[in-house]
Amino acid sequence: MIVTIVKDKYEGGKKAFELIKKGVADGAKVLGLATGSTPITLYDQMVESDVDFTNITSINLDEYYGLDPQNSQSYHYFMKKHLFEKKPFYKTYIPNGKAKDINQEIADYDKIISDNPIDIQILGIGGNGHIAFNEPGTPFDSTTHEVTLASSTIKANSRFFDNQDDVPKRAICMGIKSIMSAKQIILMAYGAAKQDAVKAMVEGPVTETVPASVLQKHPNVVVIVDCDAAAKLS
Numbered sequence: 001m002i003v004t005i006v007k008d009k010y011e012g013g014k015k016a017f018e019l020i021k022k023g024v025a026d027g028a029k030v031l032g033l034a035t036g037s038t039p040i041t042l043y044d045q046m047v048e049s050d051v052d053f054t055n056i057t058s059i060n061l062d063e064y065y066g067l068d069p070q071n072s073q074s075y076h077y078f079m080k081k082h083l084f085e086k087k088p089f090y091k092t093y094i095p096n097g098k099a100k101d102i103n104q105e106i107a108d109y110d111k112i113i114s115d116n117p118i119d120i121q122i123l124g125i126g127g128n129g130h131i132a133f134n135e136p137g138t139p140f141d142s143t144t145h146e147v148t149l150a151s152s153t154i155k156a157n158s159r160f161f162d163n164q165d166d167v168p169k170r171a172i173c174m175g176i177k178s179i180m181s182a183k184q185i186i187l188m189a190y191g192a193a194k195q196d197a198v199k200a201m202v203e204g205p206v207t208e209t210v211p212a213s214v215l216q217k218h219p220n221v222v223v224i225v226d227c228d229a230a231a232k233l234s
């Protein structure tokens, strides 16, 4: 695990973008993408760049269950707004939050992931150490699954909704095993609220109680953190 400390999220976005640019130049064909406020500076760099993504497939980590893709709080909407409508991709996959048959949607998403092995996976981290919506206690061998969001996650994500009751309680999420199958992983974390999660991920025991700690077992992980998020690292 390589830990890179940057001044702020803008420098972090640039560093992450440089890795993606190199990956694409070296032949990466599939990017695993994340939502949340953290990857926005990276997506801004991608949008502003002249790198061509029209041969690249993207696979997103997760989607709220119950939200229509047109809903402005959905991850479909987020990805369109921050990246896809400005930077065309060959194909983009995000779980369907309105799928009638959730088990079929989960099986289909696993097939998409196995048919399109992820070259570079982008991640953020939750304050409780979650990656995607894989909450503490999620088995490390999990594939795509339905999750019930932790109350701390609902609270943290309520800042994007009019009120906390509007935050969906469930989501469809790529599993930890699938995330770990990516050839390279870039995790970004900014701000003091991520200090404990970053410390536990990088220096704590590898435990399902801290989902991100599994990344210690991956051979090619770059963690990009600002000074505030890195403050508790020894």
Ligand SMILES: N[C@@H]1[C@@H](O)[C@H](O)[C@@H](COP(=O)(O)O)O[C@@H]1O
Residues within 6 Å of the ligand: 034, 035, 036, 037, 038, 039, 061, 062, 123, 124, 125, 126, 127, 131, 132, 133, 153, 157
């Ligand atoms: N499912 C997303 C995660 O993928 C993201 O890493 C996390 C942190 O979000 P933020 O980057 O806004 O701190 O929020 C959500 O729970």
